[in-house]
Amino acid sequence: MNSGNRKSENLKFRTRAIHVGNEPDPASGAVIPPVHFASTFRQPGAGEWGEFDYSRSGNPTRAALERSLASLEGGCGGLAFSSGMAAIHCVTMLLESGDHIVAGCDLYGGAYRLFHKICSRAGISVSLVDMTDAEAVEAAMRPETRLVWAETIGNPLFTIPDLTEIAEIAHRRDALIGVDNTFGSPVLVRPLEFGIDIVMHSATKYLGGHSDCLGGTLATHDKGLLDRLYYVQNATGAVLDPMTCFLVSRGLKTLxxxxxxxxxxxxxxxxxxxxxxxxxxxxxxxxxxxxxxxxxxxxxxxxxxxxxxxxxxxxxxxxxxxxxxxxxxxxxxxxxxxxxxxxxxxxxxxxxxxxxxxxxxxxxxxxxxxxxxxxxxxxxxxxxxxxxxxxx
Known part of the structure; x- marks a missing residue:
């Protein structure tokens, strides 16, 4: 889990994509940071913890990617997962039995399957609604609705929700709102700027950009929410491996x-x-x-x-x-x-x-x-x- 570098805030998007999280290696001067494959890290003493201890909990290469992601999305931090579906699953694990999800009907098939075939086993229900229709979204909300899930560009029918509008609806009803920005990428739109709580990417797609890696990401502007998501990720272990983190970081430079x-x-x-x-x-x-x-x-x-x-x-x-x-x-x-x-x-x-x-x-x-x-x-x-x- 890592947050953005505030010194980079005034740099343009393309510059941040190349430099934030890709600082030269201080030990060797290498312009490309090394890939850290270590699964565990030596500690200064018994009961004394350094920045990294075990790669499921944190890894320098993953932390660098998460720093880049947070910078590009304008968030306080990011998380890198083993797949896009693992990232969405992490969000749903914030919910409890009896909770309800309102999701867009123009929805990636994997998310549809997760909500209807997996979350349902835990007693979490879902209603699909046209996210471009504010009245329909409002009508679908229930007292037990805890999550609204949309896509910046619906898959596959290309519906475009008004992000500010649906964020306001969710927040009025004390629900979190997350969006899948895979089709858009942060080049087109940065949902956190519109009041969205969580932005997700299948890093397999535009972030990686070369059909050679599988990964997912989350970013948020709320430190408390980031800590909750990190806790779930660390407890369940669906983290992105160092080599794939390197490939996604490389992809971001040309995004x-x-x-x-x-x-x-x-x-x-x-x-x-x-x-x-x-x-x-x-x-x-x-x-x-x-x-x-x-x-x-x-x-x-x-x-x-x-x-x-x-x-x-x-x-x-x-x-x-x-x-x-x-x-x-x-x-x-x-x-x-x-x-x-x-x-x-x-x-x-x-x-x-x-x-x-x-x-x-x-x-x-x-x-x-x-x-x-x-x-x-x-x-x-x-x-x-x-x-x-x-x-x-």
């Missing part, structure tokens, strides 16, 4: 450049797909027609992210055929890396949804999700064109 370039390509492809004869609709918050466009423009500061969905004019099998036909777009779950990916949510990332809920919340069989990488946008457009031609 700003990558997300900006990927967002530009996504915007160009979204506009092109809108005009395609085989495409029924395009879901991308950068399009003026998107119902969350104005909210996204206000909260994201001019960028709209590198994720988009489109619905093909075809059957379930024809949709699968398109996904199977791409050459540059890799057919895979996950997102946020330098290579572009394609998937069918109904059969892949959101297959854990009950079929009735997929239908109720609009996750259609014809929906295709794209993660736009750093390839030349002309090559990506050509790949989609030939794949869409396979609909027949």
């Amino acid at each position: 700003d450049v990558r997300v900006r370039e990927q967002s530009r390509s996504a915007m160009e492809l979204a506009v092109w797909l809108q005009q395609h004869s085989r495409v029924r609709r395009v879901l991308y918050p950068g399009l003026p027609e998107h119902p969350g466009h104005e909210t996204a423009a206000r909260q994201f500061g001019g960028l709209f992210g590198a994720m988009l969905c489109f619905e093909v004019d075809g059957s379930f099998e024809q949709t699968k055929r398109v996904c199977n036909a791409t050459e540059l777009f890799g057919l895979a779950v996950s997102l946020g890396a330098v290579e572009s990916l394609i998937e069918q949510p109904a059969s892949m990332s959101h297959a854990s949804y009950d079929a009735a809920d997929r239908a109720r919340f609009g996750i259609s069989d014809g929906l295709i999700r794209l993660s736009i990488g750093l390839e030349d946008v002309d090559d990506l457009r050509a790949d989609l064109e030939q794949a869409l031609g396979k609909i027949g």
Whole structure:
């Protein structure tokens, strides 16, 4: 668990991503800090504790990453976990039997499964609601609601909640509010600035950025809340290993450049797909027609992210055929890396949804999700064109 360096507050985002938590090694002068693989640390005396004692409780390499994260999110501290789901699970372990969660209906399939299939075993209930509808969120709140959970960009339908509005609703009812900012990344939006209590990332995605690591993070602006989350993490042990901490720290150094370039390509492809004869609709918050466009423009500061969905004019099998036909777009779950990916949510990332809920919340069989990488946008457009031609 580590907090941000106050001396860095006046530095710009990209500069902090490179320098905070990546200070030169004082012992050797190496410009890249060493990776500390030690599982345990020698103490000054019996009953006397140094800064680190056992790597589950704290590790210098993990502490450096957590310092970087806290700086980029504008929080008092951060925590690094073995996966994004481990991070969300840690938040839910603040709850007790009989408590209630209000979550967005446009929700990552893994979070849906955790809330409905795991938290339910502990007597914790969940209600799914449209997070863009303040009245619906208010109506879903109960006396026993202790957590509101949303996504800055809904997965996979790209709903954009008003963060300030839903934070105020949660706080009026004495509930915590956490958001998954994986699709957005701190380049687009820093939810703590909007009154959110906890911001979560699957570090596997944009933070790492190269499809070579698995991790998750939490950050908060409240020291007491940070201490509670750290206690759960230390007690349960889902910490991020030193090598992966190094890989995520390395990814953060190019995060700003990558997300900006990927967002530009996504915007160009979204506009092109809108005009395609085989495409029924395009879901991308950068399009003026998107119902969350104005909210996204206000909260994201001019960028709209590198994720988009489109619905093909075809059957379930024809949709699968398109996904199977791409050459540059890799057919895979996950997102946020330098290579572009394609998937069918109904059969892949959101297959854990009950079929009735997929239908109720609009996750259609014809929906295709794209993660736009750093390839030349002309090559990506050509790949989609030939794949869409396979609909027949």
